[in-house]
Amino acid sequence: MWMNLLTTGLRVLWKDRFYAAINLVGLAVAFTAAIFIALWLRFELTWEPFLENPDAVRVIALDIQLPSAKGFHSINGPNLLREELDAALGDRIISARYQDGRLIVGSGDRRSVERVGAADPNFFRIVTIPFLAGDPAHALDEPNAIVLTRSAAKKFFGDEDPMGRTLELQNQATGKVTGLIDDMPDNSLFRRAMFVSAETAGSYMSRSVASTRWEDLNAYTLLRLRPGTTDADLQAPLGAIAKVKYPDDASSGVRHIFESHKLRAVHLEGVLYGQTRSRTSLGALGMVGLLILAIAGINFINLATARATRRTREVGVRKALGASRALLIVQLLAEPVLLAAASLLVAFVAVEVTLPAVSGLLGTRLEFAYWREPILTLGMLLCGLAVGVGAGFYPALILSRLTPVAALRAAGRSGGGSSLVRQVLVVMQFAASIGLIVLTIFIQRQTEHARDANLTRIAGDPLVILExxxxxxxxxxxxxxxxxxxxxxxxxxxxxxxxxxxxxxxxxxxxxxxxxxxxxxxxxxxxxxxxxxxxxxxxxxxxxxxxxxxxxxxxxxxxxxxxxxxxxxxxxxxxxxxxxxxxxxxxxxxxxxxxxxxxxxxxxxxxxxxxxxxxxxxxxxxxxxxxxxxxxxxxxxxxxxxxxxxxxxxxxxxxxxxxQRQFADVRLDRVWTATQREADVLTTFALVAVLIGCLGLLGLSAYTAERRTKEIGIRKAMGASTTDVVKLLVMQLTRPVIVANLLAWPVALWIVQRWLSAFADRIPIDIWPFLAAGAGTLVLAWTVVIGHALAVGRARPSYALRYE
Amino acid sequence: MIRLENVTKSYRTDEVETTALADLSLAIDPGEFVAIMGPSGCGKSTLLNILGLLDKPDGGRMVAFGEEVSDAGERKLARLRADSIGFVFQSFNLIDELTVEENVEVSLLYGSNGRSNRKQRVADALSRVGMAHRARHRPQQLSGGQQQRVAIARAIASDPKLILADEPTGNLDTKNGDDVMALLGELNRAGRTVVMVTHSPDHAAYAKRTVSLLDGRVVAETRNG
Known part of the structure; x- marks a missing residue:
């Protein structure tokens, strides 16, 4: 019996290859997009993925408020803050400084400029990077100690064991390799080729590294809170230190405020220079992901229910032959669940195949190891099952409830009630797409506007900057x-x-x-x-x-x-x-x-x-x-x-x-890359959403055209020309798009207003993006529909009338 | 009114080619009432579809309403259908989503009729077939006989020169079948040309001429009364 169910399910899919393909592609694309979004969100939310007990790790940022100009945040703080905190909190914290820099590193004749981190001995007890060789607790204890990443080790020492070897630092000092670590992941603040001992780095790195002025902001202050220590314990000493060390605050109008941030989330707090990513933008991306899933799900359910009504005759016959209601439900569920499962499989393969390309686009190495991510994998499986069951359940319930006679009589007749539901779903889907398009147009334009404002100045001959x-x-x-x-x-x-x-x-x-x-x-x-x-x-x-x-x-x-x-x-x-x-x-x-x-x-x-x-x-x-x-x-x-x-x-x-030279526009661009990338990613996913919406529309228009074949035959017999028929079918799908526009515009306007209000120098809100999104979706919908309308419109009416 | 000369038509599927009409010649004159008879698959419906310009012959010549239509374009055929031909089908072919009067109005939408003119013609046609009182009902709410009467109202609303009926009584009981035939006879007497496909010798007797088909050829023609 199960074989019979399976073969019927597969045959139904094969008979309706067109719909099956549309459903499969739409759902697979949506699943693929959703998996990518999930991977990216995970990437952003688990910075410093190697961190042990990440909730206990803090970085102290400085909020500088100015009386007449816009103030700023700095994750770089004064060099001496760590000592003051140690004095105040003793063994309730583990503390370390960390400083960014560039060093000329040499080994034999080989010399290159490397990005390095200069850190205190405790650094690796706070930022728990796993060591391939050496002792993390004491790697930076000695003067001029060096911890190398794998690729830096390869660069300087080839395949030889780097441990204990020496490197020349800034042509002024000789350091010894005391530790070897893997290359740092992209989602880390500490993406450096090597780490050196901060104590001695002042002697050869730029002088400011060793500055003891509280106005010079050069060092991260990193803390690991020991069990029992809380953020509240940090507040009093931080306040007191600021008060003592910035005595002019009261009179100058400048305010220095130390803030404690969780290291893992600090890149989302607007504290890092050039870092525009925020919880809001991640939230927006998550919403887009859900929206894409919703649109694809709606499509799937829409098409599945539409098609299920064509199986009324089969249901009637099976009932007449004694099939139970439960069995029929299972049978009607089999087809969409099969299809959803297939989509999921396609999506998993697609993610595997396109991961390198997408990683390149995002500028970050994403990983998809589903065996290591049971939650994501399970989530997607459940999601697929939900879509499949959701799509099959309603029609299964309705159809299986019909008496055999009613089922046979209803066969071939179109369901009037469910078509209203379908229209509503189509409207919602288009409204979501239109809203997304409007939003991305504004995001792209604002990003370009800000970027152009900054790049126009270096038009003309290129400028090269020596650093x-x-x-x-x-x-x-x-x-x-x-x-x-x-x-x-x-x-x-x-x-x-x-x-x-x-x-x-x-x-x-x-x-x-x-x-x-x-x-x-x-x-x-x-x-x-x-x-x-x-x-x-x-x-x-x-x-x-x-x-x-x-x-x-x-x-x-x-x-x-x-x-x-x-x-x-x-x-x-x-x-x-x-x-x-x-x-x-x-x-x-x-x-x-x-x-x-x-x-x-x-x-x-x-x-x-x-x-x-x-x-x-x-x-x-x-x-x-x-x-x-x-x-x-x-x-x-x-x-x-x-x-x-x-x-x-x-x-x-x-x-x-x-x-060390760079083109000026490259330097400026670097700052914009993150913002631009974010806008591009959002645009891409918005287009994916629209594409999926259109696929759904394609299926629905084909279904509608088919369902109305008899009616079209009658109209043609009555003298309707091809143009009349095309007009009829196109108009039927134009209405929902127009209604969707009317629904989407005010919501999009509200979101755009809120989003733009965060920018000081912002583009004006004009009506063109709205019109463009509206016209764009309409034209797209027409393009999708017109093919079917023409095919049906051109068919000989005698053929259409025979249909049933 | 319509003249077919050596018309052929065949249907092709992947496996077989079926000849529906073979070298068929036939003339329909104005004011005639012609019944087409023959066993299943003899080409009756194909002939009717070609007469109604719903389908095109593969070969031969065809002149309809004084115009050569053998290789006329879709636009011209649509206009001729809208202006000159009314259809009545065995399975009524009413549009489920539309009311009775909207169904009748469909036949007027594609000709050159103004809105008020259309309303008037719909009302006239419906009262002519005795269905004026069901104007706002849906087809599903009517009996088979009533639905066919609505279909006839639709066929005559645009005042066509020719009415084509494809087994109009095939789905009806005897009483309703007789009523429909009486209605068609009445329309013919009022001056319209009627061509009808039927299985029933009794109903064929309403016609003035009976054409018998076998394997796509005319095998007999008889004049009634």
Missing amino acids: DLDRLPLSQRKLMIERLASEPALRGATGSSLAQGDDKQSLSTRDDLVPGQRITYSVVRIDQSYFAVHGLRLLAGRVFDDTRDQVDPDNPPARDVAIISASAARAFGFPNVRDIVGQSVGGSNGDPSDRPLDVIGVVEDFPLHSAQDSMGPTVFFDAPGWFRFITVRVPGAHLRDGVAAIDRIWKDLAPIYPI
Whole structure:
């Protein structure tokens, strides 16, 4: 008997290959998308996947609030915070500092720049990365100890055992390998090639690493709370330390607040620079996943119920022959459950096959090991079963309840009531698709808008940025700039303390510029060529003259010569920005560090440090002692020659330091990649949802056309032309799409408004995305439907009338 | 009114080719009442479909209402059907989702009739067949005889020159069958041309001429009375 059920089920599927294929493809695509979303969510929610007892691990971030400018969060804190916390909490915590850096690492003749983490001995007891060799508890105890990742070990030592071997660090120190770990996963803050002992790193890494100033923010402070210690225990010491170490907070209007975050979630808290992912965006992605499943499920149920009504005659015959109701239910369930199971199988295979490609698209290595993820696998299986049973149950219940006579009589007649339900489901499905499209259009446009606003400035000839200039002595820096500036293959070079796409900024807050107001501005140190090289327009006044205006670091002047941005001029009380040129502002409060500013020029606003926020008030000084970057303009037509010239000059003047250069747009882009990627992913999944919706529509339109074959035959016999028939069928499916638009627009508008309100510089909400989504879905629906309508419309009426 | 010359028609499936009409010639004149008879599979329904422009012959010539239609386009055929032909089917072929009057109106939708004109014609046709009182019912709510009367109302609503009936009494009992035949006879007397396929010699007797088919050929023609 079971064989009979199975063969009938399979034969029904084969007979209706078209529907079966549509259902299979739609559901398989939805399952695939859902699995990917689940994998991604899991990836994002389990950062530092190796972490033992992750709930006990904290990182201390600093929330800096400014009186007149937008403040910021920093996961980098002062170097000495760890010591203070140790003193306050003793053995209730395990603590360690961690600092990011780049080092020139050498072994024999081989030299390369590596991203390294400098960490205290306790680091591996908090961030419990499994060791392949060495003792995690003591790996960083010795001076200049090194813990290598597998691929870094391979790079420097090939297949030889790296343990106990030595590496040259920054051409200044020799370190010994004391530990070997696997490569770090993509979902980790500590994706570095190696870790070195922080205690001694100060001697060869940049000086700021060892800074003891509480204003210098260079180190993560990581804690593992011992059992019994809670966040509440941290609050009092953190508050007290901030109060003691930032004594000016009360008077300056700047506020420093230490916050404790769970390490595993800190990338979602808006604390990391350039990190735009948040719980909200993950939630949105999860919702899209559910929506896709819902749309596919609705489709499946819709088509399955529609088709089941065609089996009324079979049900009638089987009942007449004595089949029980229970048996019939099982039989009617067999087909959709089979189909759902097949879809799930296809989806699993599809995920396996496309995983590398999707990982590339997302920029993160996703893994799908279903044997290791019983919850996900079980969840998907249950989901498949639910869709199958859900699709089969309603028609099974209805059909199996009919008496044999009623079933036979109803055969061939279309069900009027259930078609209303189907229409409602189609409307809901389209509404969801339209809402998603509108939302993604706005997300894409906002992302592009913000990105363009930041990229326009570096249009024209490409800019190359040389980094880590602070390794060179001042005289060598100046010489480097001179040589680059006079090189005929290049179009100018300039030094600066900040470069585009930088994650650092230097802020100054003063109360002597405008009476009764505290004003915070960014400070950027540049030279006379800066604005010319960047192609920035001076709105008034003149640019620096290095011979006259340059600050001698050993002999600071009593007054500062400054060029300011237009927004700074307005902040300083000059709505007409030209008026401030030639004026001297500030310096009247008796504080010797607040020197008067002699403003010699005003420059247009442009985005500099952070690509996400538009530039706040900025003040420029001519002070080469602070330079960390050289920006070189390279002629676009001779890029190769220009870059070669840069490399040559660098090698000439600083042979022991490998050059570190990047194109400016790449630096800026890096910041945008995450945001753009997120928008792209959401767009992709929205399109998947629409595609699945269309597949459903295709099936439904074919079904409708088929169901109405007799009616169409009659109409054709009455003289209806092909056009009349096509119009009839197309109109029938146009109505639900239009209703769906009317339902979706207000909801989408509300969501878009809420989403955009989080951006300072946001695009206006106009009607075009709504119209586009509406028209797009309508055209798509028509395209899908018109094929069937034409086929049916063209068929000879005699054929249609014979049908039944 | 309609002239077929050496018309052939065959149906092909994957395995077999069935000849439905073989070299058939037939003329229908205005005002005639023709009955087509013959055993199952002799080509009666195929002939009727071709006469009604629902299907095209494979070969031969066909002239309908003064126009050459052997290779006419779909548009032209649709117009001729809308203007000149009314159909009555064995299984009534009413649209379940529409009411009685909407069903009748379908035959007027594709011609050149204004809305009020349509309403009037629907009402006239329904009262002509004695179904005016069921105008707002659905087909399922009517008996077979009533449904066929509605189908006849639909066939005459557009005032066609030709009415084609495919075993109009096949699904009806004797009493209802006789009523329908009386109605068709009445329509013929009022000037319409009627062509009817039937199995029943009694009902064929209502016609003025009987054409007998066998294997797609005309084997006999008799004039009644």
